[in-house]
Amino acid sequence: MKKITRNRLLWFLSIFVLLFLSSCVEDKELDTADLKFDDKNIFIMNLSLGFIMFGVALQLKIDDFKRVFSAPKSVLIGFISQFIALPFLTFLIVWIFKPMPSVAMGMMIVAACPGGNISNFMTSLANGNTALSVCMTAIASVCAVFMTPLNISFYGGLYPPTAVILNDVSLDFFSMLKIVGMILLIPLVFGMALRYYKPKTADLFHKFTHYGSMLIFGLIVVFAFAANMDLFLKYIHLVIFVVFAHNALGIFTGFGLARLFRLPFNDQKTLAIETGIQNSGLGLGLIFSFFNGMGGMVIVAGWWGIWHIVSGLSLAYFFRNRSL
Numbered sequence: 372m373k374k375i376t377r378n379r380l381l382w383f384l385s386i387f388v389l390l391f392l393s394s395c396v397e398d399k400e401l402d403t404a405d406l407k408f409d410d411k412n413i414f415i416m417n418l419s420l421g422f423i424m425f426g427v428a429l430q431l432k433i434d435d436f437k438r439v440f441s442a443p444k445s446v447l448i449g450f451i452s453q454f455i456a457l458p459f460l461t462f463l464i465v466w467i468f469k470p471m472p473s474v475a476m477g478m479m480i481v482a483a484c485p486g487g488n489i490s491n492f493m494t495s496l497a498n499g500n501t502a503l504s505v506c507m508t509a510i511a512s513v514c515a516v517f518m519t520p521l522n523i524s525f526y527g528g529l530y531p532p533t534a535v536i537l538n539d540v541s542l543d544f545f546s547m548l549k550i551v552g553m554i555l556l557i558p559l560v561f562g563m564a565l566r567y568y569k570p571k572t573a574d575l576f577h578k579f580t581h582y583g584s585m586l587i588f589g590l591i592v593v594f595a596f597a598a599n600m601d602l603f604l605k606y607i608h609l610v611i612f613v614v615f616a617h618n619a620l621g622i623f624t625g626f627g628l629a630r631l632f633r634l635p636f637n638d639q640k641t642l643a644i645e646t647g648i649q650n651s652g653l654g655l656g657l658i659f660s661f662f663n664g665m666g667g668m669v670i671v672a673g674w675w676g677i678w679h680i681v682s683g684l685s686l687a688y689f690f691r692n693r694s695l
Contacts, residue, residue: 426580428562473667
């Protein structure tokens with residue numbers, strides 16, 4: 372694979388800046404627009420997210436965690452990329468370009484979420500390190516129970532416009548930790564327990580949950596917008612390029628860190644996908660549960676959920692037959 376030249380890097384940075392500047396137009400209506408879900412809809416969404424995590428957990432084994440201790444470097448770099456580098460770089464970009472507060476908060480929430488449930492499939496399609504992807508899914512799901520609320524609270528509180536949002540909704544760190552644990556950790560434990568004690572049953576369930584979870588994720592995004600399509604169409608132009616650039620930042624963060632630490636090229640592919648494919652469904656669940664469906668946040672997380680499928684599949688096909 373050809374090395375990234377200085378001109379290509381400058382070209383990417385120029386496009387990145389232009390995309391952000393084109394979308395950082397103030398529109399106070401977006402910050403005050405609420406895309407409402409009632410308690411019943413929020414419960415259904417969180418239950419669906421738990422089902423998706425259960426489906427992912429059905430293919431996880433204790434050995435996947437043991438790999439961390441046998442070859443920890445790639446997993447450690449993956450953890451740094453997902454939970455430290457991307458949230459920090461997102462905060463840095465927000466501080467420099469100053470998008471609307473609700474958009475900035477939406478970006479921070481997405482960046483704080485673990486990798487998306489379709490990253491394993493995309494890594495396999497890219498001929499990456501599927502075992503590493505599965506292992507990272509397991510580790511990230513456990514770590515996200517603490518790291519996701521921590522990053523949202525820390526970086527959201529560090530940037531004054533988003534700190535106002537956190538104060539207005541009286542965000543409770545431990546309440547968020549409880550919700551994330553219910554969505555991620557409990558289904559993970561049940562799925563892995565079923566895999567351990569009833570592997571044939573787990574294989575049977577996995578056939579349905581593998582594709583069913585992708586369908587459910589799509590329905591979550593559609594469901595979130597269906598009753599608010601007028602608002603979505605009215606404001607999408609304000610966030611569309613922000614999500615393009617933010618997603619590209621995630622991909623380049625994973626790939627760049629893996630390359631910097633001289634990981635094998637298959638691991639570089641994997642970390643690019645794992646960091647660029649975020650669990651925006653979890654982000655939507657948190658936004659409706661804690662932020663009353665604030666317009667900018669919902670549109671950022673929802674559009675991310677659509678766009679990262681396109682970018683992830685495109686990246687997987689780009690990487691598929693390439694090697695160093």
